[in-house]
Amino acid sequence: MSVVPARSEAMPRVVHSVVTLRKAVAAFHAKGERVAVVPTMGALHDGHLALVEAGRREAERIVVTIFVNPSQFAPSEDFSRYPRDFDGDLAKLAGLRTDLVFAPDVGTMYPKGFATRVTVSGVSEGLCGAMRPHFFGGVATVVTKLLNQCGADVAMFGEKDYQQLLVVKRLAADLDIPTRITGVPTVREADGVAMSSRNVYLTPEQRRVAPELFATLNRVAAIACAGGNVATAITEGIASLGKAGFGPVDYLALCDAESLVPVVRLDRPGRVLGAAWLGGTRLIDNVPA
C-alpha cells in the first residue's frame, strides 16, 4: 500500500550527484545542524522508517540513500526483480520530514574504471559470508562509498542485518570514517516476522510458515540463556523449521554478539542468528541471547 502524503508534508529533495549531496550536507553543517544518514535499497517498510525516526533523535537533518547495489548480488540472485517503488518511498519519507534523498545511478557509484573493493575479514567470514561469498565485499564497498560521499555525523543500520551492522562498524573504525554507526532494533510484524523488502516474494502459505524462524531463534536463545544444551537446541530448531515447511537452513547458530564466533555457552552477550529458505526466498533473522 502506498502512503499519500498530507498536503503539509513536503516531499524530500532528491539529489542524484555526489557534488550536490556534499553541498547540501555542508550547508546543514554550516548552520550547526547534525546530519544522520540512513542507507537503504528502497522498497521502504516500517523497519526502514524506524531507522529514519531513530536518526531524527540523533540529528536535525536526515538523508536517506536509495540504491539497489548490484555488487552485493550474485548473478543467480534477485537484483533485476528486487522490489523498487521510488515514488512510494518518497511519499513515506515525506511523512517523516526527510530532508534529502540521495539516489545515485549505477554509473555514479561505479564509474568506468572502478577497481576497488573493501574486504572486511573476521566478522564477515561466517554465517551469511560463508553462504554468499560475494555479499559482504559488495556491502562494505558501497557503504564505505556512501559514508564518504555523505559525510554525515551518524549513520543508522538495522539489527535485522546483524552481521552487516558489525561489518559496517568494523570498516568505519578501521578506515577512520568519522561517522558514528548506530544499530536500531528489528521492527517486526504482529506475528514476529522481521519486516523485509523481500517478504513480498512469499506466497500466502509461505507467509503463514515464516513466523517459525523467529520462534526457533527465541527457543534457542532461551535454552542458551538458561545454560541448557545449545547443540541439541540447534539440532531441534533445524528440525522444527523443516517440519513447519521451511526448505534448507543455511545456518542456525549461537555466536558471541561482538565477534560472531560460534559459542556453545554464554559467558558474554550472545546472538542467535538464522537463515533459511522458504521456496525461492531466503529469510534471515536474529535475536539477542
Ligand code: AMP
Ligand atoms: P535494505 O534496504 O534491506 O538494504 O535495508 C536498509 C537498512 O534497513 C539496513 O540497515 C537494514 O538492516 C535495515 N532494516 C531492514 N529491515 C529492517 C527491520 N525489519 N527492522 C529494522 N531495520 C531494518
